[in-house]
Amino acid sequence: xxxxxxxxxxxxxxxxxxxxxxxxxxxxxxxxxxxxxxxxxxxxxxxxxxxxxxxxxxxxxxxxxxxxxxxxxxxxxxxxxxxxxxxxxxxxxxxxxxxxxxxxxxxxxxxxxxxxxxxxxxxxxxxxxxxxxxxxxxxxxxxxxxxxxxxxxxxxxxxxxxxxxxxxxxxxxxxxxxxxxxxxxxxxxxxxxxxxxxxxxxxxxxxxxxxxxxxxxxxxxxxxxxxxxxxxxxxxxxxxxxxxxxxxxxxxxxxxxxxxxxxxxxxxxxxxxxxxxxxxxxxxxxxxxxxxxxxxxxxxxxxxxxxxxxxxxxxxxxxxxxxxxxxxxxxxxxxxxxxxxxxxxxxxxxxxxxxxxxxxxxxxxxxxxxxxxxxxxxxxxxxxxxxxxxxxxxxxxxxxxxxxxxxxxxxxxxxxxxxxxxxxxxxxxxxxxxxxxxxxxxxxxxxxxxxxxxxxxxxxxxxxxxxxxxxxxxxxxxxxxxxxxxxxxxxxxxxxxxxxxxxxxxxxxxxxxxxxxxxxxxxxxxxxxxxxxxxxxxxxxxxxxxxxxxxxxxxxxxxxxxxxxxxxxxxxxxxxxxxxxxxxxxxxxxxxxxxxxxxxxxxxxxxxxxxxxxxxxxxxxxxxxxxxxxx
Amino acid sequence: xxxxxxxxxxxxxxxxxxxxxxxxxxxxxxxxxxxxxxxxxxxxxxxxxxxxxxxxxxxxxxxxxxxxxxxxxxxxxxxxxxxxxxxxxxxxxxxxxxxxxxxxxxxxxxxxxxxxxxxxxxxxxxxxxxxxxx
Numbered sequence: 001x002x003x004x005x006x007x008x009x010x011x012x013x014x015x016x017x018x019x020x021x022x023x024x025x026x027x028x029x030x031x032x033x034x035x036x037x038x039x040x041x042x043x044x045x046x047x048x049x050x051x052x053x054x055x056x057x058x059x060x061x062x063x064x065x066x067x068x069x070x071x072x073x074x075x076x077x078x079x080x081x082x083x084x085x086x087x088x089x090x091x092x093x094x095x096x097x098x099x100x101x102x103x104x105x106x107x108x109x110x111x112x113x114x115x116x117x118x119x120x121x122x123x124x125x126x127x128x129x130x131x132x133x134x135x136x137x138x139x140x141x142x143x144x145x146x147x148x149x150x151x152x153x154x155x156x157x158x159x160x161x162x163x164x165x166x167x168x169x170x171x172x173x174x175x176x177x178x179x180x181x182x183x184x185x186x187x188x189x190x191x192x193x194x195x196x197x198x199x200x201x202x203x204x205x206x207x208x209x210x211x212x213x214x215x216x217x218x219x220x221x222x223x224x225x226x227x228x229x230x231x232x233x234x235x236x237x238x239x240x241x242x243x244x245x246x247x248x249x250x251x252x253x254x255x256x257x258x259x260x261x262x263x264x265x266x267x268x269x270x271x272x273x274x275x276x277x278x279x280x281x282x283x284x285x286x287x288x289x290x291x292x293x294x295x296x297x298x299x300x301x302x303x304x305x306x307x308x309x310x311x312x313x314x315x316x317x318x319x320x321x322x323x324x325x326x327x328x329x330x331x332x333x334x335x336x337x338x339x340x341x342x343x344x345x346x347x348x349x350x351x352x353x354x355x356x357x358x359x360x361x362x363x364x365x366x367x368x369x370x371x372x373x374x375x376x377x378x379x380x381x382x383x384x385x386x387x388x389x390x391x392x393x394x395x396x397x398x399x400x401x402x403x404x405x406x407x408x409x410x411x412x413x414x415x416x417x418x419x420x421x422x423x424x425x426x427x428x429x430x431x432x433x434x435x436x437x438x439x440x441x442x443x444x445x446x447x448x449x450x451x452x453x454x455x456x457x458x459x460x461x462x463x464x465x466x467x468x469x470x471x472x473x474x475x476x477x478x479x480x481x482x483x484x485x486x487x488x489x490x491x492x493x494x495x496x497x498x499x500x501x502x503x504x505x506x507x508x509x510x511x512x513x514x515x516x517x518x519x520x521x522x523x524x525x526x527x528x529x530x531x532x533x534x535x536x537x538x539x540x541x542x543x544x545x546x547x548x549x550x551x552x553x554x555x556x557x558x559x560x561x562x563x564x565x566x567x568x569x570x571x572x573x574x575x576x577x578x579x580x581x582x583x584x585x586x587x588x589x590x591x592x593x594x595x596x597x598x599x600x601x602x603x604x605x606x607x608x609x610x611x612x613x614x615x616x617x618x619x620x621x622x623x624x625x626x627x628x629x630x631x
Numbered sequence: 632x633x634x635x636x637x638x639x640x641x642x643x644x645x646x647x648x649x650x651x652x653x654x655x656x657x658x659x660x661x662x663x664x665x666x667x668x669x670x671x672x673x674x675x676x677x678x679x680x681x682x683x684x685x686x687x688x689x690x691x692x693x694x695x696x697x698x699x700x701x702x703x704x705x706x707x708x709x710x711x712x713x714x715x716x717x718x719x720x721x722x723x724x725x726x727x728x729x730x731x732x733x734x735x736x737x738x739x740x741x742x743x744x745x746x747x748x749x750x751x752x753x754x755x756x757x758x759x760x761x762x763x764x765x
Contacts, residue, residue: 233723233724359653359657362657363657363660366657366661367661370661374665380667380668381667381668381669381686382665382666382667382668383665383666383668383686384661384664384665384666385664385666385684385735387664388660388661388664388665391660391663391664392657392660505720507701507719507720507721508701509700509701559724567724568724568725569724570724585721586721587720587721587722588698588721588722590698590700591698596701596720596721597721598720598721
């Protein structure tokens with residue numbers, strides 16, 4: 001009964017959202033009554049949808065296995081937390097969550113902005129029609145409300161064990177919030193072009209929203225990376241898997257976007273490009289949904305293969321892109337305004353940075369699509385792996401950071417005088433050079449690109465340290481958000497280079513009460529335990545490690561067998577130190593009773609995530625400061 | 632007017648030159664970093680260069696797994712032909728005799744020396760290009 005109510009509410013909200021779209025485009029959006037009406041309808045239709053989702057959550061929590069999706073992905077033995085997160089462990093529920101977030105972004109925007117704010121009515125209309133598109137997709141091709149009639153199964157099939165994890169439970173919500181958050185910028189860009197009043201500063205209206213979405217996306221990607229590291233047992237932080245790449249592309253484009261937004265809102269010279277970027281970012285987000293949902297790409301993440309869903313999404317994205325590009329090209333003359341960009345002004349550097357981001361997005365897209373193209377032409381299956389992406393990303397990032405280094409003191413619409421900065425710049429270069437030399441001498445880092453990355457990374461960090469120094473000593477203004485985010489980039493480059501060069505792994509074969517040596521550490525398998533849990537049994541191996549100084553610590557990796565699916569998983573155990581992780585997994589038991597043990601020394605891996613956190617932190621601080629300035 | 636046109640032409644040419652050069656470099660990087668995917672039959676019927684990293688996919692042949700400490704040797708089969716794979720390290724949890732596997736490595740004297748063994752998350756996964764006749 002409840003499930004039918006939930007479905008009915010969703011259908012009802014679909015109709016209301018469509019009504020909202022019609023109102024916002026049929027009537028005069030400058031009219032106070034229309035503006036209030038559109039805002040009210042949106043609030044009501046979103047309340048319907050949120051209620052529907054909450055009912056669905058309740059259905060999952062109360063083990064209502066007459067709902068097909070819940071029966072397939074949940075289980076009565078699961079803790080309540082995972083009963084809820086099982087909703088987004090597969091396709092239908094994920095789409096439902098995606099739509100919920102889309103609606104919520106719109107609702108939040110609707111709530112905090114004045115009804116007569118420029119572009120608001122049309123933007124709400126555009127958001128509504130996008131919601132309608134996704135709701136129809138949900139109801140027609142991937143209905144989460146489908147029931148098993150007449151008799152419901154006694155228990156559900158369980159959530160995939162590797163997904164029963166706190167980081168992964170919150171990873172998809174963050175990622176979706178990020179992806180779909182760019183709808184605000186997209187809707188405003190379209191509304192701006194439709195209304196055709198070039199004096200409206202649409203960039204300023206969407207700046208905070210876009211940064212918020214970017215922060216969610218950054219955190220979402222970082223969570224995914226962290227989860228993959230400890231849960232999958234491979235020990236890496238990034239695998240260039242297609243599904244990771246489709247999250248990376250909107251991130252790269254969005255990073256370019258939030259950079260150019262500040263140019264475009266200050267001097268309107270990059271307006272065309274910024275509008276185009278907002279369309280690209282949103283399209284890439286939808287493209288990500290398409291790639292993951294359609295299953296056209298063979299990936300460790302891919303959900304069900306379903307051509308119908310893929311086709312619907314492809315058509316939907318196609319209409320959105322073609323529609324927005326048509327509006328875009330018919331409004332080109334309105335957008336070409338403003339002055340030319342001065343060389344060595346801040347705008348010029350941001351334009352260059354956009355080129356770098358463009359190349360990275362293009363290459364990633366190529367890496368995803370090339371195997372499909374290649375196979376259809378040559379009938380030969382290929383895959384594009386890490387070497388390709390490294391060959392592009394490493395030199396591009398280094399080049400971009402060199403430009404960043406020169407741009408630190410650049411000012412808006414003004415040339416900057418390099419002579420006044422020659423001291424701080426040459427000192428930065430000198431210190432970075434000596435850092436690289438010591439990395440080479442002391443840590444034996446010999447990889448050319450690693451050394452170059454360390455140089456470029458420390459160049460940025462030290463250059464910004466000078467900026468901080470100048471601020472503390474001479475009270476010279478600096479943009480703290482830019483400082484933190486870019487120092488995060490520098491740290492990211494250094495830690496990735498060091499991680500790549502220093503990390504190592506080895507498979508060992510150890511029997512109980514025996515030990516082996518690796519990298520000066522003694523690794524002893526001191527005990528094996530059987531542990532019983534509500535939904536799985538596990539074998540826990542207890543290792544006593546002794547470091548070169550004679551200190552002891554314990555690591556307890558596990559092998560688990562989950563009852564509901566009979567699936568076996570590996571649980572890693574990690575000893576975290578400032579510079580490195582000691583990472584242990586157990587493999588199979590051999591006939592003589594000994595175990596295959598994989599041990600990894602992962603250097604600077606925490607620093608990689610910390611860099612990403614620094615970037616998101618700068619974004620959060622920027623939002624807070626913008627809101628404070630408004631009051 | 633003429634000067635302006637000349638300047639525009641120059642700008643367009645420079646943009647074309649750079650994007651052309653950029654695309655060339657990107658495609659070159661792409662071409663030299665492709666992993667080709669083969670089934671055991673394709674490896675036997677075609678000549679596969681031994682200095683190129685390849686992926687080979689199929690099923691783990693029942694009864695072919697031999698372990699010696701951390702070393703594991705097994706055969707990947709498409710139920711027509713089989714190829715011996717050698718790997719040092721821990722294999723993934725889903726690695727089982729009779730289930731799907733992909734090995735990434737180099738072919739040398741008819742043996743694949745794998746750097747990485749992948750077994751898919753999905754228990755119903757079937758490597759591409761294989762139809763089982765049982």
